[in-house]
Amino acid sequence: MTSLFPVLIYLALSLVITRVWSARQSKQSQQFCDDKAKRFFIGGAFLSGPLLALTLVATYTSAGSFIGGPGAAYKFGLAWVWLAVIQVPVVILTLGVLGPKFLAQKKQYSTIIEWLDERYSNNWLSTIAMLSLVVGFVAMISVQFIGGARLLSGVTGISYELGLGVFVLTVLAYTLTGGFRAVVLTDALQGMVMLLGLIILLLVLLSQPELSSQLAMETVKTPQLLSPHGVDNFLGWPMMLSFWVLICFGTMGLPHTIVRLLAVKDPQSLKRGMLWGTIICFLMTLIPHFCGFLGRALFPNLTVPDQIMPTLIAQLMTPFWAGILLAAPIAAVMSSVDSMLLQSAVSIVRDGVVKTRPAMSATAQVRMTQVVMVLITALACFWAVKPPDMIVWINLAAFGALQAVFLWPIIAGLFWPSVNGHTALIAMCSGMLSYLALQLHSPLTLNIHPVVPALLFSLLMMVISHLISKAFVKRSVVSR
Template sequence: MSSIIPVVLYLLLSLVISRFIGNRISGGMHEDKAKRFFIGGRFLNGPLLALTLVATYTSASSFIGGPGAAYHIGLGWVWLAVIQVPVAMLTLGLLGPKFLALKEQHATLIEWLDHRFNHQGLSMLAIVCLVCGFIAMITVQFIGGARLFAGVSGISYEIGLAIFVLTVLGYTLTGGFRAVTTTDAVQGVVMLIGVVTLLVTILAQGDFGQLMANIKQQSPNLLSPMGVEQQLGWPMMLSFWVLICFGTLGLPHTVVRLFAVKNPQALRRGIIWGTLISLVMTLVPHLCGFFGRGLYPNLDVPDNIMPTLISGLFSPWVAGLLLAAPIAAVMSSVDSMLLQSAVTMVRDAVVRVKPDLDGNRQLLLTRVAMVIICAAAAWWAVSPPKMIVWLNLAAFGALQAVFLWPIIAGLFWPKISGNMAFIAMLVGLLSYLGLQFVKPLPFNVHPIVPALVLSGLAMYMAYLCQRKN
């Protein structure tokens, strides 16, 4: 139980940081107080951009579900996870210069879509999909955070869930976008230190050869690049390259950070630092989950491997300090999604109906929306599945199927109209949801691949039809 004390202190520190930054923002003068809360201006330099981008992208799936999958499936899942390392290079290098060149400052992705396409149906569909997708992903983060608290400290899952929800809600309510990005950066440093410490400790437990022998004894296929049940063939690998690498160009909570990039130098430095940090934050936790199979071979719930390693290899106080690393990973994702979904509900939906709504009322409604979203996600998190990685990836895919082509076409293809982008969104969403019920798909590909192909083809066909007319 004493291991919970360092974590509580860490959570209180996060609250203090966000409160301090929130007070500085509210005390400053700005023509749009709500907009300053929502985006905070162009202030992200290279290291801060890299840390907040990678910290936002890594989540409960990366630090709980991913290591759990590596524990269950084997070394093949570790190589599968490394596919996502170029995310910072891809996002910042491809989309970054285009968003940085925009003359207008946008607070949300929906604002930019409005400005680019001026299509009511597209905007409304985007709002619904973003909010619903983020609620599903926030639920995954809550499950991961609660399991960490329960697994390391010995408290019940429900109490851990309550502590985590209230903490994230508290510091997201107070600080706004600047507070979220700054605490994300702090949490990114905590993650780096924590996961490296955990891996070194695992490898120091004894002979490395004996550790690998213990894993091989359970099943030789745990060392196979195809997985313990040979489920990770090349079609699956290529599918995941789309899902967790290329497709991230369509994730709203990573794209919105590009609205706050300071200058081209910040982009270049962000690419370098982001790629290096992404390599460590991806590879190390998954290796911990895989090696954990040699130390704790009989876990009923694979997602419990990280809290089991932390509580089993360290004293309660040290375990509490290390628990801050995966907690930071979860918090850095959920705060971004919570803020963006609430802002979308208010600034993009309510203000659309009541354009004369002043900044103070926008802020109030945004905070109310945060409470509602947290309550809905917490309610769904009360009865969690054994492995959260699949739920998180399903929500990932849904957002990508909706937003990927409109974002790319909106930046790189000036002739694409609102109707064409709307058709791409609708076809991507419907095909992705429909393919969830077709299992297995040919060659065992992930539904995101045919969904994106169909979405892109639909947009191009609409373009050709308009040219003929």
């Protein structure tokens, strides 16, 4: 089995490098020098094109992409690879559609909830948004913990529980020692490590002499592995199209990606970010899923599909290089966890506690945020103790829930100035409640993912509420 030592060395080095890098850049950011809390929470408008691309893709790429996605490709075949690649335009959608609008904002916001509060001036909306963000992120952080623990366990041979403990302690070391700027710089470094590790793994996998013959035998035994709709036709057109909404269009409603737009430097950075981000996203999406599919030819008898990436790393590499290569998926998981953990803790403190205690000092805000991080980490760790066989479903369920809550209020807030807080609140609540009701229904109605009817219902309720509000205002004006 692989030694854990190279992984620990990588994690320690990346922690030191990114913290030194962050400290140097923070000294250059003069606009927030008088506000320690904002320096910790958002870090200023400092994201340039390549840095924006790396942090956006690294945050979006998580245990779902490196563990759950390849596991699904292992189980359902080439169709899941095709399904995953539709994620590629997410950078263009996020930066190209929403980026210019957020960049035009005159005020610097620390969180997406703070922006929603300013835009709609509705306390109920802000509270529900904050609670939804925290619950959704706790579920997704738990998924990342499961993925990280499975990686360490599968490659190094340590127990799952020990792997979970090592990973949780590492997460705390990363997030407690730096704010948003440090998280972003960590994402950038880990994004480069991810990309390099993936390319190496793919080349090693393709160089296996028995790959082609084993793949031919496996596809003869299970021809549906090459079907565009997957094994047992699981990915029919209704499911395929609705998944494209979930992992492509709907990503404009994911708070942990949108918060990056609050720190973009200038319009030129958006353009460069779209170019570089699309290229990086394509490689980081295609390669791990394709490796998961090809891995079935070499290791066809795995009982837990999510073990395919750890198995490939452990079995195809020498122990030392497997430890080095393990840094890539660990980086993917870390880059998502630190972002979600920081944002959920900041939302609780900045959008919850500080609103009731506006006189709280900047130092107290930062310390309370760090305490909340520890509590959220403990809760997510508790949920990760007994993991399911496939984590991809939990990750996608949390994705859909966040989109059902945030997508239309964010888009309306940017592109529909006449929509008020009451209308946005109705859209948010109708999306959340309908999604939860549909998610609990099994099997799926017409084989359509719940996010599609939930988003349609939320949009319909928002339009109806807006029309009623306009009619009421018009009648009030006429009566006067």
